[in-house]
Amino acid sequence: MLFFRKKNTETVPPADLLAFMTTDIHSHLVPGVDDGVPDVATSLHFIEQLQAMGIRKIITTPHIMMDRYPNSAGTLTDPYQQVQQELLRKNSPLPFHFAAEYYLDEQFVPLMQQPLLTISGNMVLVEISFMSAPPQLAQWLFDIQAAGYQPVLAHPERYGYYHANIPQYEQLKQQGCLLQLNLLSLTGYYGKHVQQAAEKLMAAGLLDLIGTDLHHEKHLRAIAGIAKNTKLRKTLEAYPFGNAAL
Template sequence: MLFFRKKNTDTAPAADLLAFMHTDIHSHLLPGVDDGVPDLATSLHFIEQLREMGIQKIITTPHIMMDRYPNSVNTMAAPYLAVKAALAQQNMSIPFHHAAEYYLDEQFEALMTSPLLTLDGQMVLVEISFMSAPPQLHQWLFDISALGYTPLLAHPERYSYCHKNFELYQQFKQWGCKFQVNLLSLTGYYGKHIQLAAEKLIELEMIDFIGTDLHHEKHLRAITDIGKNKKLRQVLENYPFGNAAL
């Protein structure tokens, strides 16, 4: 794997690498609020690299997971404004917004009493346990829909308990979920079994959106390596992801 370096070196990523995506709808680029970027300088660096790879708009999605990352509009306001101000100061002309990645558990129920942060005024990015699907999932998805939102399930390919029971994915769809695949899942970054699940979801045209889920430098290096994978790039560029409409 080639290690990432600053621009103007021969390891810089292809300028059109992520142009097919247009808008990155899943990342963790607000400094110091979750397990994503630790500081403003790293946030700006990652935004610049995404822009150079062809991303035209970013909707970053900090975790809202009350046990670990009890974020809210208030806790995210200052970091978000700091990034916006720094982008303007550096004349970095890329639209930068934030929504959230909500963890669905019992504490999420209280959050639904206030307006949720959305990607487009309607769509809410959600994630569930990697260990097992919560028994209340159907009810929570129904409640989200009843409030006028559309649930977008983050990285469904990473929920390994679905791999041997693929009908669960069909069930999630029937319950009103749209699906967002992680870009790096399709490279084998998270493991072969997750790659195979992502590929099957793509083959069945069950995926609606794609995101980088960018957290740290290792993710960024792996993304730049996609430039060497011509077969994957062809798949990505030909699949009808809905990102450009956001």
């Protein structure tokens, strides 16, 4: 009896899939510190996959959310260095740095008494509640800028309470906040309403930066799946995201 090896029909993403992004500024690749990768091996695997898809620099951003993930430079440095050492051992040329994704609430304010972890220069990645808009948001954005930082709001398209109010996004920009799109939002990964909000923000030219927000294998597979969407790839490649300058 003859046995035939099952043909692998899985799509291999092209090497230039994420070349338009150049630098990924939003991911969760410091092992064991939040809801991202659990160990060094997974971190290395994800980094290698991103590099294979065209990413040339990674600034990973573990959560700093004091109620759930009370991280700091002190708690993040050791696990980050474990990954960095393995990259060096493998002679990886990919620059890999860490910053943070700060959750804006009352417990964030004292954190500004110490230097914040920035994604580039003075840029600080922040997120807000998915449930309701914090009434103090304008004040927090002002305080961040008064402390010498540039706030970058992570995945604004995922805050459902803003979806019916595009001028609110314009107001955030007027308040000095940059907007960072999640790559998978444009694929419908987070739902149709998030996809539509992302498309509206892109059409209005309100987005400044883009990131994978990579946490786990399911995200990685969904990112690779973009290879099949020629129209989306052309749209992404045509938009003037500022990642290449970081």
